[in-house]
Amino acid sequence: xxxxxxxxGPFNVPExxxxxxxxxxxxxxxQSFFWYRQDCRKEPKLLMSVYSSGNEDGxxxxxxxxxxxxxxxxIRDSKLSDSATYLCVVKTxxxxxxxxxxxxxxxxP
Amino acid sequence: xxxxxxxxxxxxxxxxxxxAFWCNPISGHATLYWYQQILGxxxxxxxxxxxxxxxxxxxxxxxxxxAERLKGVDSTLxxxxxxxxxxxxxxxxxxxxxxxLDTEAFFGQGTRLTVV
Numbered sequence: 001x002x003x004x005x006x007x008x009g010p011f012n013v014p015e016x017x018x019x020x021x022x023x024x025x026x027x028x029x030x031q032s033f034f035w036y037r038q039d040c041r042k043e044p045k046l047l048m049s050v051y052s053s054g055n056e057d058g059x060x061x062x063x064x065x066x067x068x069x070x071x072x073x074x075i076r077d078s079k080l081s082d083s084a085t086y087l088c089v090v091k092t093x094x095x096x097x098x099x100x101x102x103x104x105x106x107x108x109p
Numbered sequence: 110x111x112x113x114x115x116x117x118x119x120x121x122x123x124x125x126x127x128x129a130f131w132c133n134p135i136s137g138h139a140t141l142y143w144y145q146q147i148l149g150x151x152x153x154x155x156x157x158x159x160x161x162x163x164x165x166x167x168x169x170x171x172x173x174x175x176a177e178r179l180k181g182v183d184s185t186l187x188x189x190x191x192x193x194x195x196x197x198x199x200x201x202x203x204x205x206x207x208x209x210l211d212t213e214a215f216f217g218q219g220t221r222l223t224v225v
Binding site: 004034042043044045046049087095096097098099100101102 | 140142144149150151152153154157164165200213214216217218219
């Protein structure tokens with residue numbers, strides 16, 4: 001079993017739709033959680049950190065469920081520019097980061 | 110602020126040849142990472158440095174891969190000899206402090222390696 005698993009996708013949604021991605025992790029020592037965005041043939045870039053109480057940044061909402069060991073990312077009112085691969089990252093208290101394989105989102109007009 | 114610099118951007122080599130990649134992290138970042146990203150997968154950590162010491166190299170195929178970070182700044186990753194399955198993008202990243210859990214990693218643009 002992989003340490004970090006994501007919905008494989010791809011997700012194809014129309015503009016304006018709401019879409020949610022889930023990510024599960026197996027290491028209970030994980031302490032920090034992030035969502036990165038990766039555009040085609042580009043490097044990953046931080047989208048947002050995920051805090052225990054959940055956090056929101058504009059149209060993006062991230063949630064953490066420690067008991068069930070998963071995190072989620074919700075995108076509201078999808079834009080064409082949201083098309084990308086979304087990578088879940090889990091970091092242990094020793095500073096080791098593990099990436100999921102990503103979920104690809106395509107937003108269509 | 111200058112980002113993480115990597116070179117070359119692209120490299121094509123024949124199997125059994127050697128290749129080296131170079132990375133210059135963001136100034137002041139103590140932690141440096143090398144990741145391998147195979148098409149369709151997430152980045153996989155190869156090696157992690159804290160200054161010039163190795164923190165984690167558990168997933169580095171040490172029979173053919175080596176990395177160093179002299180003087181705690183620039184780093185090189187070498188593959189010798191290369192295999193077809195080494196074809197991937199090699200990403201270098203840096204972050205401010207190891208163990209500061211909420212620090213993000215900043216990535217370079219990567220080196221796309223094709224082994225033929």
